[in-house]
Amino acid sequence: MRRETALLALLIGAAGHAAAQNPGLAVVLQSRTPEVRTTALLADGKYTAVMRSGLPLRLHYRLELWRVRASWFDKYIRDVQWDVVARHDPLTDEFILIGWDGRVTRYASDDEIARALGIPYRIPLEPSGSGRFYFACRLEVTTLNETDLAELERWLRGEGEGAVSGGGGVGSALGRGLQRVLVQIAGLPRLSLEARSPTFRQ
Numbered sequence: 001m002r003r004e005t006a007l008l009a010l011l012i013g014a015a016g017h018a019a020a021q022n023p024g025l026a027v028v029l030q031s032r033t034p035e036v037r038t039t040a041l042l043a044d045g046k047y048t049a050v051m052r053s054g055l056p057l058r059l060h061y062r063l064e065l066w067r068v069r070a071s072w073f074d075k076y077i078r079d080v081q082w083d084v085v086a087r088h089d090p091l092t093d094e095f096i097l098i099g100w101d102g103r104v105t106r107y108a109s110d111d112e113i114a115r116a117l118g119i120p121y122r123i124p125l126e127p128s129g130s131g132r133f134y135f136a137c138r139l140e141v142t143t144l145n146e147t148d149l150a151e152l153e154r155w156l157r158g159e160g161e162g163a164v165s166g167g168g169g170v171g172s173a174l175g176r177g178l179q180r181v182l183v184q185i186a187g188l189p190r191l192s193l194e195a196r197s198p199t200f201r202q
Contacts, residue, residue, distance in 0.1 A: 025193035027063070027137045028120075032200055034135040036063060036121045038193070041141065042114040046189045051095065055143040056087035059117070062139075065125055068132040068199060077133075080125050085144065086113060127202050134199045141191040 021043040028035045042048050047057055061084075065077040082100035089096055094106045095113035100121075107113040127133045 023191060023193060025137060025139050025195040027135045027195045027197040029135075029197050029200060030122065032126060032202070034063060034123050034125060034137075034197055036061060036123060036137050036195075038118055038139065041117050041191075042110065047141070048110050050143060050189060051086060051088040052090075054088075054090070056085055058140075058142050058144050059084040059086070060140045060142075061121070061137065063123055063125060064136045064138075065127060066134055066136060067127070068134065077127065078125070080123055082121075084117075086117065130202050132199050132201050135197040137195050139191075139193045141189075141193075 021040050023041050023043065024039040026037045026039075028037060041059075051057060060081070062079055062081045064079040067075040067077055069075055084100055085098040087096050087098075088094070089106075092106075094108055095110070097105045097107065097113060097116050099105070105116065107116055125135070
């Protein structure tokens with residue numbers, strides 16, 4: 001009986017640990033300013049293996065501000081979008097993170113880049129006027145193709161748009177369309193996460 005109880009406890013603990021390792025996205029309010037947080041993006045090792053195989057990761061964030069309307073659909077106000085790119089350098093065996101502002105940071109291990117990807121973003125997207133509002137965020141994690149990489153290199157040299165804009169980021173529309181097809185054909189991992197903040201009154 002004690003053996004079965006111990007086995008059951010072990011299974012429950014393993015299930016809880018597995019659930020805790022699922023990638024997550026959250027939007028937390030800090031004095032009405034949204035803070036976007038991700039958790040366990042690299043926990044299952046799939047994306048780490050993809051980076052070590054030579055394919056960079058593109059994390060595309062879209063944070064939207066919405067006004068609550070009682071009599072009709074909620075009203076979209078505006079959004080902020082930004083990209084983060086993570087890749088592996090086989091020569092130094094380091095991971096490289098290119099932030100939304102173009103800052104390049106190197107990390108020596110899987111754990112270090114995983115922690116860096118979990119650092120929250122505090123976004124200055126505040127409503128004007130009175131009413132009830134909330135923030136909705138979507139995160140798309142995909143691999144970059146050659147078109148996207150070339151555009152990223154041009155932008156890092158100062159020849160293109162910044163990664164933070166209202167209309168797009170790293171990669172053209174055509175490049176992203178081809179990328180989606182290649183991801184589906186090759187079976188490469190792709191992740192979409194969504195989150196919503198609590199409603200607040202302005």
